Amino acid sequence: MAAQKDIYTYVLRLADNCLILGQRLAEWCGHGPVLEQDIAMTNISLDLIGQARNYYQYAAELTDGKKSEDDVAFLRADREYCNLLLVEQPNQDFAHTIVRQYFFDVFHHHLLLELASSQDEQIASIAQKSIKEVSYHKRWSGQWVLRLGDGTEESHDKMQTALEHLWSYAFESITPDELDLGMSQNGIGADLESLGVKVKKEITTHLKDATLTLPENSWDRTGGKTGIHSEHLGYLLAEMQYLQRAFPGAEW
């Protein structure tokens, strides 16, 4: 039997990835390169924030009524967020946004396929619901990787630059820590070892198809899962939490 505290943290990891990436994509609202893609990014943002909300509602239940869904989502400090470093990286240009999204989507899709049969009923329900949405996300980002990577000289160069910037953030997702291993053993979480092989294979094959060169001599940055973040998260939270901090208990 897994400790409630561990399930809570595991659920927060799932939730925080969705919320923080959703917030990043929402920053594109009104700034997309063309209207259709502006709408696509904000649609994906909406899906992710909806998924995050489902996880936060569950997390709030696990606090035995001590915290509400909003408390959990908005009233934590940066060290208490356990999202991957990848998802908090700034949007920069469209190429960076696409590469970040593609890395996350491939992982997210494989993760949800596993979590759909989690021993934890609530996690399984949320995963079964989310997976339909995430297959569309992956198709969207995957197609952009191909189109821009194997596009013009300029789009190719921008994608290659983005790939090199983000490569070291690509695989924190599949680097298991103690909690991941425990959750995998008790059948609640995913087995990141076997999942990691699939994720890496899919990403590297697709990047080659997109005529991009895989960066060499890289190392995988980690820390996000345990609250050790890059400087970017603090700024994101300052904006995202402004309303909840300035007007405690605000409702509308």
Added chain:
Amino acid sequence: MTNLKTISSDQIMDLLRTVMDPEIPVLSVVDMGVIREIEIADTIQVTITPTYSGCPAMNTIESDIKKCLSDNGFENVVIKTVLQPAWTTDWLTENGRAQLKAYGIAPPSGSTSKRALFLEDETVPCPKCNSKNTVLISEFGSTACKAHYKCKECLEPFDYFKCI
């Protein structure tokens, strides 16, 4: 006050056919497959399920259901939201599909939610001229549940209700 003892869940379901999706006002929440169960005891419990995780219409749908039943004399209404089984476009009724098409939104092609998982390319006939010569503009349209297409015959852009 209408008597809870004499009303059946089918009658409640009929009342709910007048509650429309706020984003697609020709489609009732019943035709959309959002209403999963109606239980009548001391209260009326209506179980609903969201179409998409982030569907912003859910709160409005909830209050519209309560208003509809209250207008018909039922005050004691509890709305329960469930995620499982996950909503699928297979639950759109035939009537719902016809309403969508008449409104200019292409209904989901085929059934089975496996299509969304394996992402085969879909042939989407134009809701205006029925031509199959259409092209995908964007996976994401004006709401979470729709993609954006264009007809190459009549040149109309149109929304497609994604098959999930």
